[in-house]
Amino acid sequence: MNFNWKIIAVALITSIVSCKPDLNEPRYTSGQADFSRFVSIGDDFGAGVSDGALTRNGQLSAVPYLLATKFQLADGGDFTQALMQDGNGAGYNFISNSLTGSIYLSSYTNCQNKTSLKILNNTFDNRSFDWLGANHYNNYCIPGLKSFQTYSQFTGKSYPAGNLFYHRMASDTGVSGLSSTVLGDAQYLNPTFVMVWIGASDVYNYAFSGGIGEVGGLTPFDITPVDTFEAAISYIFNGLIGSGQKGIVVNIPDLQDIPYFNSLPYNGLKLTAQQASDLNAISPPGISFSEGNNALVITEPTGGIIRQIKRGEYILNVINADSITCGGWGTPQKPIPANYVLDSLEVSKIDNRIAIFNSDLRTAANSKGFAFFDYNRFMANLKNGYSFSGVSATSNMFYGGAVSLDGYHLTPRGCAMVANECIKSINAKYKSNLPLINTVDYSGVLFP
Amino acid sequence: MFILLSFMRLLSRLVLLLFFPVVSFAGIADNPLLGIKSSAMGGTITSIGFDGSAAFYNPATMTFLKKNYLNLGLNYNSPKTLFLMNTGEKYYSSKSGLLPISLYGVYKFTDKVDLGLAINNPFQNNISWDKNWAGKYICISNKTNVQNIQPAISYRVNNKFSVGGGLMFAFYHHQVSRALNYENASGDVIMNYELKGTALGLNLGLNYNDKKWHFGFALRSGLNYKNAKGEATLENAPSSLLANGVLPSSNSEVTANIKLPSVVSLGAAYELDQNWLVTMDMNIYNWANIDSLEIKVSNYQQYNFSINQDLAGSYAIRFGARYNYSKKLILRGGFAFDLAPVLNTYVHPAYPEYNKFIYTCGASYHLKKSFSVDAFVGYSDIKERKETKNINNFNGTYKANAFIGGIGLNYEF
Structure with missing residues (x-):
């Protein structure tokens, strides 16, 4: 029994320690296509x-x-x-x-x-x-x-x-x-x-x-x-x-799926009961508000008529939530201009x-x-x-x-x-x- | 010549056993190789005690030990995992060595009653990936540790049969990190989760010895951490997101219910002659009702850390042999096949375990009359598996291996 145990042990240990797991990457082919140009x-x-x-x-x-x-x-x-x-x-x-x-x-x-x-x-x-x-x-x-x-x-x-x-x-x-x-x-x-x-x-x-x-x-x-x-x-x-x-x-994607047009909800005007009644007092016929979420007020493209926006109409992201809450946009006093609205x-x-x-x-x-x-x-x-x-x-x-x-x-x-x-x-x-x-x-x- | 013959005999037996249609497992975080001597023999220990580790594996075998034992062991386990993504990139887990320390003692209280103590880490896991790796939103690092302190007692009913039991005081500690899907110029937000829990478990064992045959049965109860608690902290969080509440501005409380499986072990050993011992064990792990792990973040459930795996009960088959080479030197060898509890398609980067083959060998050398030193080395070949059902379609192929080893000091009196 004249094994050289040391050599065998060292060889065994190094081979085990240095051996890290491996997997082969697949070979990629272009199939029926030619990607050269x-x-x-x-x-x-x-x-x-x-x-x-x-x-x-x-x-x-x-x-x-x-x-x-x-x-x-x-x-x-x-x-x-x-x-x-x-x-x-x-x-x-x-x-x-x-x-x-x-x-x-x-x-x-x-x-x-x-x-x-x-x-x-x-x-x-x-x-x-x-x-x-x-x-x-x-x-x-x-x-x-x-x-x-x-x-x-x-x-x-x-x-x-x-x-x-x-x-x-x-x-x-x-x-x-x-x-x-x-x-x-x-x-x-x-x-x-x-x-x-x-x-x-x-x-x-x-x-x-x-x-x-x-x-x-x-x-x-x-x-x-x-x-x-x-x-x-x-x-x-x-x-x-x-x-x-x-x-x-x-x-081409659809309009309704583009955040620029859909990130502000049409009824993004959030009002308290008091705010709603104050706005109702100054609103023209056809525009009314209640406590909670309300449709935003916009200007029509022609004639300067104002109205409330409907579901399915979009406000461009030029107007954001802070423009409404802090800037007062979307109310009868500050309607959103027509070119910000689809x-x-x-x-x-x-x-x-x-x-x-x-x-x-x-x-x-x-x-x-x-x-x-x-x-x-x-x-x-x-x-x-x-x-x-x-x-x-x-x-x-x-x-x-x-x-x-x-x-x-x-x-x-x-x-x-x-x-x-x-x-x-x-x-x-x-x-x-x-x-x-x-x-x-x-x-x-x-x-x- | 005699050695060669014995070896051939052993080999033929092993081959026979190998073709016996059985499968086996080692499991998510289970750490079966905690005794240096038994680890050298593929983890076989249920039917026969070798030293103080009997107190943990099968308390009943303590009474058939001929002496008192004190064992200190240091283990090493360095799993290396490769993930080959469906994009062709290869990612290696970084070095994540485990260094569990175990301390075992067995004391002959009376002729028929033995007392034992085991301090070890029955469940352990440590893996970390690069901070920018592809799975960073799922898991960057995962470290689990169960620190077990277990007093045990055994009673010899007669010359052949004994019973034993123990109480496990098991302390759970879990640290996980992952990136959240927000970044600033210097990189991702990282969330670190840390959890602790305490649970009580039970160990029961039976041992039967008849001439050259030894049989053992051991049951280790599951550990149930009903309300493990801890906190989640953030790294590199953009100040705007802390200020507007998208991210929690202070440390969040986290909770989880953690279940670890019960283990049933069956073992047999046979003394071929006064120098050769062959052993065989089977462990059955009850992962079946443990399918998910969810660390819940209070008030911010969108940042919960969850692992959903369709776990199945699994088992391990282990074979070992011991040969008394001389009065001073004892040689050991072993082999195990572990069947992972994780179904093929649900492998998770936090626990990239799978079916594995473990090859081990080791030796004990008597230094003085009552002192000896034990050592083992082993290699764990973790089979490759393709994953197709992970969260966020994080799919690819895993392959891993681990170099394992341990060294221990044995004192008997």
Whole structure:
């Protein structure tokens, strides 16, 4: 028995101690899809706008960018974006009709001596619209871009009234008179895989401006005419996307599911019995109050008539709970202005147009055999909560974690959740096995 | 040559037993390896006492010990868990060693009555994950400890049969932390929960010895902490959320009802000859009616910490062997298979346990007439399992292993 016990013992112990558990990662494949040249086209949602502005951080968690990081695990190519400078970025305020930087959350003590949250503006970064040179990119989701603006030269650099977010990344110098188009620039890369997420700006620019535009017009605050939208979809699907390419189409959310419009309830005026009777004494016929929750008072778009708002009508998030309790808004003395309100007629026009556009998008996706992600349903479900990989979120303003402070665009975490749903659709459609995105790596709302 | 033959004989027996259709378990926080000698033998101890640890495992076996014993033991257990997410990321639990200390004593009060004392940690768990890991909203760290103080007594009815019993004074201490779904520029809000409770338990044992055969039965009652109390504290809470009441501005009271399972153990041992002893145990753990753990935060129930698992009764099968190599050196070996009480789909990052194989070996060396030193090492191979029904769809695959060991001082007189 001449075992060298020491050596055996040491060898045994080191082998056991150093041995940590392991599992093999699956191998990822693109299935029937080819991710080598991925191009996305669309508006704010795909651009990565968050907290009211397009920022570099937002771009680095834009849904198409997140998808590209996973495509790259299955032979996907590079994905370049027209990245903003670090900092506050650039956004557009529909109420003040002005450029702004990103917004952030701040706390203050309100008139009832309670701590409340409010939104403050960062300054607009004036480097934001510097031209980046004659380049081509993979992400042609551009803030505010409407469907027909994808192929219109009037969007381009020769036209100051075009889209400033496109001008900074347009491939032409803007001096020849003939501008490049978004679609033309996107085609340049000869994409093998395309994401189309267009149409929201066609409707929501109207909604954000409180319905001051026209239904069926081509100016910024209008809702795009149906035939114009359908022609644009046809351009995109037959121009950018020929045959043989693969892709994914994402649709438009409903108004009622957007926190910017639904976070203040129509009956958000809370009164004591005394307050109610005081207001009744000065109210015109047709307006009455009682103890408890009361419908807010608004001004009609024409004639300056005031009335109480009805269920199903929306107040823009310019007015918040503190504007009512502390600012006295929503009463006969201080009615909420018409351009802060979407009345039932405006709402029905918006709802109707979203339904048509969504149906067009689905038809186009089906005709090309594309994957489809129903963002409309996602936002509807988000009201009741969504959970994925240990992270849960709702569409609640501030506290939900998925929707950014502007109440419309997603937080990076919300983008990661949407990207995951897109990956699921793509995997199901093209038999790829892309892994999902780890949502904890992306932040939600930052509190002061 | 003789050793080889005995070993072959033992091996064939073990193989036979292995193919016998039985399954087994070790459980969420159960800590079965608390005696150095029995741990070296895969945890087999119900039918025969080896030293003072008899007072804990089966008090009835105390009266068949030939001497008085005093045992001090230090154990080491360093489980390492890997979580492979459905996103492809791998997360390892950080080093979370357990160092339970046990003290046992057995004293021959009369010819027929023995008194015993056991101080140990029958339930223990310690796991921590990175603060930014994917499961941070579910659990970042979880540390459970039951400190048991148990006096025991046994009575020899006749030369073959004895009975024994003990009272367990068991002190529960639980610390959990997780992130809440709010963050500021420096990261997430972390909530730390801490709970304490006291419970009384009972130990009963029977022991039957006939020539070369030994049989044992032991019952350890469950522990029921009806109203464990403590408090929850916050780290890194945004001041705005403390001020507007979204988060509690002062420490919150927490309460929980905690149940730990009863254990029924059956054991048999056989002396092949004067040098060889083979042992076999079976433990049955009654987790079946313990499906959930909920730590309730007063006034802020949205921040309760809860674990819902569909637990099933489970059991462990253990095999051991002891060989007297010389007058000074005793060698031991063992093997156990533990069936987890957790159904496959409900594994929780706070208790990422699953079916496991445990391999152990050890030795005792006599230093002086009444002093000897015991040691064991072991490896626990925890099988992989895929989880699909955790809260918030936190799904992936777990795999774990643990290096275990212990060293003890034995004094007999």
